[in-house]
Amino acid sequence: MKDRRMLAIVNRAAGGGKCGKLAHKALEQLRAAGLQVDAVDTAAPGDATRLAREGYSQGYRQFIAVGGDGTAYEIINGLFPHAANRERVALGFLPLGTGNSFLRDFSKDGLKHATEAILSGKRRPCDVIRVTHAEGELHYINLLSVGFTANVTAMANRRFKGLGELGYILGVLGSLALLRRRAFPLRVDEAVDFEGGRCLFLAFSNSKFTGGKMMIAPKAETNDALVEFVRWGPIGRLGLLRNFPKLFDGTHLAHPMASRKGARRIEFRLDGPVDVMVDGEVLTLDLRTIEVIPGALDVMA
Secondary structure, eight states, rough: OOOEEEEEEEEETGGGGHHHHHHHHHHHHHHHHOOOOEEEEEEEEEEEHHHHHHHHHHHHOOOEESHHHHHHHHHHHHHTTTTTTSSEEEEEEEEOOOOOOOOGGGGGHHHHHHHHHHTTTEHHHEEEEEEEEEEEEEEESSOOOEEEHHHHHHHHHSSSTOHHHHHHHHHHHHHTOOOOOOOOOOETOOOSSOOOOOOSSHHHSSSSOTTTBBOOOTTOOOTSSSSEEEEOOOOOOOHHHGGGGGGGTTGGGGSEEEEEEEESEEEESSSSSSEEETEEEEEEEEEEEEEEEEEEEOHHH
């Protein structure tokens, strides 16, 4: 890379304010090792997207997400799509947020591993997933889900924001009480017909984990040019309660109502917008397609 500077985009509100307390020390550790790290703070949701876009236009090609999965998601959407066909970009992480799911594919020791990867200059190619919807497009590197998993995150974010893992647990309990199973008609790759059966959730994963430690897609790989499509059929409350712990070790896929497949492209035929959880953020979207951009990003992990 021509420009060796790094731009750290800091979400001080991440992790219920934990990031604001720890970010300075983490950044100084990188600078003490001789790295040129410039830092900017976000001021509002969506700000990291603008800051990443501005940083790219100023010549930065190495970025650090200081926060959680949502911070990295915003940065990705500041870099893509225009970075996809231009000079390659790299993204590192200082995981000081709540979930920090993406890095669990590479290490359980998130902050230490991520810091060492930045300091050593470690790079690995990572697929980027492009989503088109009725109002435009977005990009992600972790996962997108609809149904129960999106409902849980929506409830946790909207009602229990700032409670960390406790808020997520409360979201699970609330969503269980209001359990809804509906159809999300879609077509995978070159399939002729649309699949439209009712389900508990659908997940379209580039990496294995979500919600911190929940292994929704144990077969997912971040650089295999595929999105891992996991479906769990219309399981009931009692069945979900019995099998819920299996979501944390990936054995839920052994359930007769569960299935998975690697896909290059997903096409939706929804009857309107739905709640969507994408890399820890909750949006309401009328989904059209999901496609893989193979190896479009270098991650420091």
